[in-house]
Amino acid sequence: GAVVSQHPSRVICKSGTSVKIECRSLDFQATTMFWYRQFPKQSLMLMATSNEGSKATYEQGVEKDKFLINHASLTLSTLTVTSAHPEDSSFYICSAETGQGNNSPLHFGNGTRLTVT
Amino acid sequence: QKEVEQDPGPLSVPEGAIVSLNCTYSNSAFQYFMWYRQYSRKGPELLMYTYSSGNKEDGRFTAQVDKSSKYISLFIRDSQPSDSATYLCAMKETSGSRLTFGEGTQLTVNP
Numbered sequence: 001g002a003v004v005s006q007h008p009s010r011v012i013c014k015s016g017t018s019v020k021i022e023c024r025s026l027d028f029q030a031t032t033m034f035w036y037r038q039f040p041k042q043s044l045m046l047m048a049t050s051n052e053g054s055k056a057t058y059e060q061g062v063e064k065d066k067f068l069i070n071h072a073s074l075t076l077s078t079l080t081v082t083s084a085h086p087e088d089s090s091f092y093i094c095s096a097e098t099g100q101g102n103n104s105p106l107h108f109g110n111g112t113r114l115t116v117t
Numbered sequence: 118q119k120e121v122e123q124d125p126g127p128l129s130v131p132e133g134a135i136v137s138l139n140c141t142y143s144n145s146a147f148q149y150f151m152w153y154r155q156y157s158r159k160g161p162e163l164l165m166y167t168y169s170s171g172n173k174e175d176g177r178f179t180a181q182v183d184k185s186s187k188y189i190s191l192f193i194r195d196s197q198p199s200d201s202a203t204y205l206c207a208m209k210e211t212s213g214s215r216l217t218f219g220e221g222t223q224l225t226v227n228p
Contacts, residue, residue, distance in 0.1 A: 042220070044218050105163055106151075108153070108161045110159050111159060
């Protein structure tokens with residue numbers, strides 16, 4: 001089945017530093033990847049939609065200068081949390097389409113737990 | 118009103134029970150329906166994917182879609198302790214790939 005790999009699974013950083021999270025589609029080409037944020041005991045909140053070769057589309061209320069997204073290839077998208085603060089501590093999850101058009105399901109990575117101290 | 122409403126739970130059942138998880142939705146443009154299972158500190162795992170009204174069965178899992186009532190369900194037969202997780206319904210329109218999630222139902226299957 002379709003596999004999405006996310007790295008790192010866990011990161012602890014100091015306030016003010018930047019953190020990069022990678023999302024890779026291992027056995028398919030993903031024209032579209034999605035980045036979510038999830039708080040404890042809550043559902044996933046879509047942050048942005050990433051299309052290969054073009055600028056990401058951010059959801060309302062998500063700061064694009066703080067959460068930089070780069071989708072440089074059909075198998076890799078990155079999310080960089082810039083100048084991280086403790087309130088950015090959260091569980092970040094990516095997902096990718098399998099590329100079979102609009103009728104394809106989305107598969108998720110295993111998430112990255114970010115803790116900003 | 119939320120586009121997708123999911124029974125919040127939590128739900129606690131004995132091993133071997135039949136579990137019923139449900140979502141309703143208001144957007145008639147939703148055509149594709151998914152159920153995900155999420156273990157603690159892990160990403161959601163796709164369980165079922167359906168795009169037509171009716172039932173779809175996969176092992177102990179059955180997904181049911183009723184588009185006329187805007188209602189979907191996931192049934193788990195012979196539930197196991199390893200089924201203990203949060204279950205998320207999700208759906209999307211035909212014209213795009215954006216998913217809309219329910220809030221999730223936490224299930225505990227007691228041995």
